[in-house]
Each structure stands twice: as C-alpha cells, then as structure tokens.
Amino acid sequence: MKGPWFARNLRKWAKAYIEDRDNLPVHLYGSSATSRIDDEGFAAEIQLHLQSIGKFIRALDIVHYLSDPEVQKRHGLKKTVSLATAQRWMKKLGYRWKKEPKGQYSDGHEREDVVYYRQHIFLPAWANLQSRMRIWEHNNVNIEEIRSHTTRRVVVWFHDESTFYANDRRKLRWVHIAEGAVPQPKGEGASIMVAHFISADYGWLQSPDGKETARILFKAGKNRDGYYTSEEILKHTKQAMDILDKYYPDDEHVFVFDNATTHVKRADDALSARKMPKAPSQGWGVEVTVTNDDGQPLYGPNGKPMKRKVPMAPGRLHDGCLQPLYFPEGHLKAGWFKGMGQILEERGYDKEWVRKLRAQCGKNFNCLPGARDCCCRRVLFNEPDFVNVESRLETFCRERDFSVLFLPKFHCKLNFIEQCWGFAKRVYCHYPPSSKEVDLERNVITALDSVPLESHQETGEVLTKVYLALYILIILEMALISIILLVRKMMLDNRCFS
Template structure:
C-alpha cells in the first residue's frame, strides 16, 4: 500500500509517465520479483547488492584519502549557529590533526575539554537564563565513563591494593540510606590500610550478607540471568548507584546545570548536524586541492562558516 500511495501522487505519475497508479495486487508482486523479503536485519549490516551472483566485479577497499587529514569537532544550534561567544572571540570549534605522530587520537578526555569550551559561549548568550541541551551521536567513545566511575567489573572480592582505571581510586558509592559508602579502608587501618574493601565487605555494609557469601562471579561472568543474585559482581551491577552511573560527558554537562542526551544508534539522519557536515564538505570539494595544511585549515574554516543559521534550521 505504501507503493500504491507513493505512485498515486500526481508529480510521481508525471515523472514516471504513468497514466494511473498500480493496483495493490501488482504492488505486491513487484517486491517479490525484485527478491525483497520481509525479515529482521542481522548484525546491522548494510547490503548493497555486491554479494549477488550476477555481480562479477568484487568491491575493493579504498583509502579515505591521500596525505594528511584534519578532523573537525564543533557544536551547532538552530538558534545560535556554530557555537561562539557574542563577540566572536571564543568558539567551540577545534581542528584536530589525528595520527600517532601528530595530535594523537580524539578521545573522550578531548571531548570533555571541548565541552568546557562550548558551555562558556552558550552561557555568554544566556547568562543564567537558559539551559542547553547537548545532543551526541550514540558512539562508544561518547559513552565512556569517568576514570573513577562505579563499576563492579574488575573488583576483587576481598581486601586488596586495587584501583580502577589508570590507577585512580573509585569514587564512593551510595548506601541504601543515602549516605556515602567509602570503598577503601583509611590509611591508618591496622590491617588493610589504604586497601580496597572488596565486594564482600561492600555488600555486607549494604545489608546484603547472604549475597556477600556468593562466588565473586559466574563462569566468565556469563550469568544465566542479568537480574539474578547469582554472584557478587552481578549483585553489585544491579545496585541503584551502579545502575545510575552516567557517561563522563553527561556528568560534566549536568555538573554545569545543563542537559545531555544521545541520538538513537545508527540513526545519523535524525541528527541535523550530519546535514551541516555534508553541506560543509560539499563546499570544501568545490575548492582546489590543497598542498599545505595551513591552506587546508583555512578552507575548512571557510567551508563550515558557509553553513549559516538559516541552513541549519532547514
């Protein structure tokens, strides 16, 4: 019926030189003859027809480009355009020369630093009068937790000299009564000075004495039921404060009194900034090839600035 409705439009019939739209029966036959089938896509893969037997030439991987490249990261708004202060002296845009021997690789830490830059010009436009809603692609790097975030994944069961990521101590948890729960013994403790308490002790302090005597984790942490109290690790994973753990960029933005959200996975077309990038890339491709990075940076900047607020709104 979608096919029938689409082909019933006067402009479509005129374009395809159709006297009338096909019947529903004919529309049902078309997908079958074109070898379309109803079903669930597997692994999120996009199939473009190259795998068909009647396509003899096999696709070859092509490099993204030759020579050096420059990465751009920026924030845009249909209200403010590319984010910058009122006087234009402070802006959120950064150019990043990705590569092992260059600026390295754009990490969550780099994004957090840029977010700090972005919040300042927004608050310059709306000093204490508006809340910003920062939207991000649902990429793994954007979901990264802070180095001291709550996670039971590698916790030892018993007291041990242990820290989380990068040798940083894990932050305090929250007990059922709302009080802070310290995960480390004080340095002057007679037996375990400065040690991590371990999952057993943490669970006991939460009143979960039976769960504290479970095994540290199920075989290879493949629990039969993610909601079951089958091992110490799974019990902690299901504790309210562990469940409430947010990505680092969300914690940062909320600490400034603003909001952060993520677009649905694999739906970049819902994010209008993708169209902004596309238009900027179109402008860049119209320019002559560059041989110097300084010239490349200048062209990138000018191409992005051609995406004005009106185009962002459209």
C-alpha cells in the same frame, strides 16, 4: 551549438524511427567523429593524473588538468573540455559513479539494548526538553518565543566531528570497474577534522560577533595533532561552555553527543564490580595509565604505558548516602578494600545469605540468563549506582550546570549537524582542488561559515517532527499493549464465569 544540418538529421532519424522501431541511427565511431580520449597515449596520461589524486576523483579534475597551459601545449589543445565531456570520458576510462564497494554496514537499530535506550531514556528526555525549546517555522519564524516565563529556554547543541579531505571525501564517487571490494589504501590527500557544536537557535557555537568560536580544526594522525581522544572532547566541551556562559547565560544549555566510546567513557576510578574480590583485600584498586597534563600517556623504560593503582570511587547507598569502598581510619583494616561481601551487607543484604553467596558464577561470570541473585558480582551489577555510572563528560558538564544527552547508538542521522556538514561539503567541493594545508583550512572554514542559519532552523523543525513521530509511536505501542492485556484479561475472566 549544433546547426540546421543537425536539426534536419534529427527530424529524419525521428521519422525513420516512428516508421520502423528497429531503425536507430548508428554513430560511426572511428570514421570522422573520433573522440580525443580514444587516443591511448592521451587516455593513459589522464588515467595517471586521476590515480595521482587518489580515491576521491572528480570529472572536474580532468577539466582542471586540461586547463593547464603546459598540458594544452603538449596535446595541441586551445581550451579545456566541458564538464559533460569529462564525465563521458570518465565512463570511457572505466569509471562508474557509485557507492564505494566496501564491506556491509551492519545495522543495529533494532538491537534490544538500543531500542531500550531509545524508548525509555532518550525519547522521554527529549520530550521533556522539547516543552521548553523554541519552535521554529519555515521562513525562519520563531512561532513560540517562550511558553512559560518561569522556566529558562532550552537550547540544544548538537556536537559532531567530520573530516574534510583535500580531495573531497564522498561515499558516492567514480569507482573504476577494475577496482574490487578492497579500496586502494593510498592517497586521500591531506585532511582536516572539524569538531563543532550547532543549534537551531544560534547556528554554530560562537560569540555573537564570531570572534570566539567552539570550532576545532584537528589534523588527525601520527606526527600531526595526535588523535581526538576523550581528553580532547572534555577540552572542547569546556571551550563551548565558556562561550555559552559568557554570551548566552540566560538559556539552559544541553549538549547532544553521539554514542562514541570517547564520549561515553567513564572515569578510570568509576564504580565497577567487574574485578572486585569478595573478601577484604589490602591494596586493591583500579589500574590507571599515568598521563601528563595534556592527558597523553607517559611511557616507562620498557616502552609500555606506565600504570599506577588508584582507589575506586565510592558507591551510593539506597538512601542516597555515599558508601566508601575502603575501611575508614581507626578500623582494624583501615585503608583495605572492603570486598563485595561487606559492601553488600552495608547495603542491607542479609549477612548469612551474603556469606553463603559465591563470588561469581563460573570462571567467566556466566550466570544463567535472567538470574539476579546468583552471585555477589551479579547482585552488585544490578545495584542502581553500579548501573548508572556517569560518563566523564556528564560529570564534567553537570558540575557547571550543563546537561548532556547521548544519541541512541546507530542513530547518528538524528543529529541534524549531519545536514550542515553536508551543506558545507557541497560548497567545499566546488573550491579548486589543493592539497596545501593552508588552502584546505581556509576552504573548510569558509564552507562552514556558508551554512545559513535558516537551514538549521528548518532542519531543527523537521527533526522536532521526527522526534514527535517516534514519541507518538511509542505511546501507540504502549496503548496497544495495554489493550491486548486488557482483552486477554477479559477473555480469561469470561472463561472463569462460563
């Protein structure tokens, strides 16, 4: 606390400043008020300690460091410093609180395919689900319990993975002024990846008593738990479906995943025209990696993953019937791959036309832009069943009557689980630092459990509004286009009459 002496001075400085705007009080560093951090030895020791922590350092780390009795004894301190002092010292030591000086993040929001997916697939699907969702108001009030008694309520579960670092990973951090655009590679400390599902209706996906949970803690990296592969995501989703079937069988459940390659991965034998020959071919198939029961690849004596050939899954004809891609038993070429020519003929394309059609345009399949019937491969590429191949995840869930919706690429902000990670991480970074794995795991779990259900429901509601706004935008856009077309048509008509 500052005493009356300081108050008197303040008054004096203020008066002086009002009279003369250049008259600012000057702090006399080096005379009486030298800061401890000005001591080079001391500053070096603090620097060294901060560097040992790694990339995600906090001013709080200085506070913690100086609360160690050993350190206090060495420097003749009676107590540690305040957080405010530590923050001032960070600046003196050359750190600035700012975003990581990393490369540019390219934004793909407006990429054509992304816009198409967002406008024509994702938002209509969402609008359709929304009519059957519970609606939440502020203060945790469910304003519309159920709209139609004939349909089941839809519960949307957002999936995501997030990594918690022992030293708290953030984008905004203390960055040393000497640090260039390339961040120091070492030491983010031990880490745990959490994969989980969350809904606005029930919170984290778990049994009502919390004993069974879909939370997965994963120590990613070599020599730890391996990596979160597309096999892992299937296992994880199965765990979620088991809990939902058991405890929430009355709702209709939809899983929302982001567009990561591990999520949208198709089955190895999925329909693809990419490598098909045009003529019938014996032994043609898809090369797949041999795996063990856990989905981990098996390696051959040469150290490379072992491969084997499997037949490609059948296609689907326009009438919905399956179209096997291999000649049946009893055929002259039984078991042979039919080839693109035969496949197209069976789909009703003219035999003569197909016979003359080349297999593909150029060596690199570089058809003219917009061409649709220039070569066999292009025609097959545009067949509905070749376009709409399901991901493994979709097939896996559909078989158990669950649905899957993928977020548009580059739109991970639409996943409200992000706010929940944010909440949990704010709690988490207040725990005392520890790089012990047990502490890390316990801290992560308690931080996750601290996310209140109300915040899901409110974010759920906010999110609903965001989707609604996007949807209205599309409708307006479509209306505008129709009006423009109509006006143009009228103008043309007028020109004809006059």
